[in-house]
Amino acid sequence: MELPFSESFKIKMVEPIRKSSREEREQWIKAAHYNLFNLRSDQVFIDLLTDSGTGAMSDRQWAAMMLGDESYAGASSYYNLKNAIKDILGFEYFLPTHQGRAAENVLFSALVKDGDIVPGNSHFDTTKGHIEFRKAKAIDCTIDEAFNTTLDHPFKGNLDLNKLEYELQSHPKEKIPMIIVTVTCNSSGGQPVSMKNMREVYAMAKEYGIRVIFDSARFAENAYFIKVREEGYADKSIKEIVKEMYSYADGMTMSSKKDAIVNMGGFIGLRDEELFKTASQFNIIFEGFITYGGMSGRDMNALAQGLDEGTEFNYLETRINQVAYLGSRLKEFGIPVQEPFGGHAIFIDAKRFLPHLPKEEYVAQTLAVELYKEAGIRGVEIGTLLADRDPETRENRYPALELVRLAIPRRVYTNNHMDVIAVALKNVFDRREEIKTGYHILSEAPIMRHFTVELAPTVNATCVAE
Ligand SMILES: Cc1ncc(COP(=O)(O)O)c(C=O)c1O
Known part of the structure; x- marks a missing residue:
């Protein structure tokens, strides 16, 4: 029998992470104005905000x-x-x-x-x-x-x-x-x-x-x-x-x-x-x-x-296989993902995930918030918030793709974590029809707004400031 794939490293030091309840997460994300950048790291169970600077050094x-x-x-x-x-x-x-x-x-x-x-x-x-x-x-x-x-x-x-x-x-x-x-x-x-x-x-x-x-x-x-x-x-x-x-x-x-x-x-x-x-x-x-x-x-x-x-093959093979493992699990559950899988992240196609939400309500951000509420997993919106406004007209730029990026830190999480992420997304996917509205902006910076933007839920197309 062919041996299964395994990581090209062993673990010498570990860092504890803590689970939270749904009630806690709902309070935290509300206090963070529905911007995942505003959460404290100890309010996050699996942090996929970025693969930038979050890797484990050897x-x-x-x-x-x-x-x-x-x-x-x-x-x-x-x-x-x-x-x-x-x-x-x-x-x-x-x-x-x-x-x-x-x-x-x-x-x-x-x-x-x-x-x-x-x-x-x-x-x-x-x-x-x-x-x-x-x-x-x-x-x-x-x-x-x-x-x-x-x-x-x-x-x-x-x-x-x-x-x-x-x-x-x-x-x-x-x-x-x-x-x-x-x-x-x-x-x-x-x-x-x-x-x-x-x-x-x-x-x-x-x-x-x-x-x-x-x-x-x-x-x-x-x-x-x-x-x-x-x-x-x-x-x-x-x-x-x-x-x-x-x-x-x-x-x-x-x-x-x-x-x-x-x-x-x-x-x-x-x-x-x-x-x-x-x-x-x-x-x-x-x-x-x-x-x-x-x-x-x-x-x-x-x-x-x-x-x-x-730039060593074994390291890269381990890394890219883990990203692909998460991608395949999501595909098994029928979740719409960008294909072929990217190198550092899996991208969920939010427009296909939540096709009933209007683009004006920040579809990918809505999905990212739902995933956080579901299991304390922090991804990031790569969509209209990130695309910012046209510098001349100041109108929203609606990009061709509305994505939620799940960036995998290097040498940090195991495939058990990948399984948790996949099942959490499946749970959100199964109840996607219940997600009827998205968000609107309360305040934003003139450039690179996604880092500091403050949002509020849009209820029945009526803007509600919280
Ligand atoms: C393709 C690309 N270029 C530039 C940058 C900026 O790098 P830094 O975050 O180190 O300022 C990033 C960061 O994510 C990136 O992905």
Whole structure:
């Protein structure tokens, strides 16, 4: 008999978590104004809000932390990280930052101006936020297949070359500081980009004289999908695939809290020395001196080690199998999920789950709140709240997909937890007809509102302020 699959690690340290009653959860979520970001972590049983910074570091990462060099300038930890970035990703120049959006802030300060356009594939919200904050425009060139959650396509993160070329032809080169390729594509469901697509985008970019920057938070998961799904890569190691991926990029921004398996950190990788020098000035103003940029020496050491571990096949296989395990359990229960399953998360298609709710009542948020009330599981809305308002008209932007994302922290939960999540969602699914109304907004911030928005239930289409 073939041996079943099992994790490629054993557990050395544990952290207790606490169950709660439905009554407690109903009170807590009401006090949190139906925004799951406002809950305390001890009010949550299984926390799937994000896979960002929530992973468990390995014994080798903790050991590396003890060797951190906390010198202000020229620390050995900086050089450890510099060497790891050069070896694994191939970039000569790098700037440490405290997290991914800080890398965007520094690099975009050097590149993006009022009136620019930045084509890409489903830009992440902070990426779009940093573009729009500079009065430039993010243009989504993701393939249409990405927006059909039932369609089986191996690389739904791909850019549509026709859409991209249209943008490159319609705007002068000076107005396009970069093309952003997001690997994997968080906003469209953790979907990967194929190597072929990266190669073609890069070739087109070079034809038009435009640089390509990879938003790299989950680059290793993307490499895993290339290995298992794209012809010609089955026998290549993850590190070989990663090297080829980055041969099609002029630079990268990285949120190290994902595939580098650290709790905090980020960086920029670049080939162009001039751009590195310009960006260095912004790094010093916003983050810190260029050899620490908002990170402790110990954190840079853990990150260097994490980059190595995060690009190992066994680690990635364990991780992606767990996500797929949850996806398959949900499918068995008939719950509408984005397919194929993403790398870091399972995305529930809220429009198919609650088809009777109007889009004005924040369908995915309604489902996320129901799941919390059911079992203390915290997911996150990837829908209208996240899509924010159009910066010019201030109207709600209704995205093609209304999703609830269940992001799985790395090396944290077991498959028993996955079973609890699946059954909790089944229970909500079984009583979906009873969920008759959603929510309306009481207050919101002018940008990136989903973090702090306050909501109230909409009862019988009458707005009720609580
Ligand atoms: C694709 C992508 N880019 C950028 C970021 C921003 O990174 P950070 O949260 O470290 O600021 C994220 C975070 O989730 C992301 O998923």
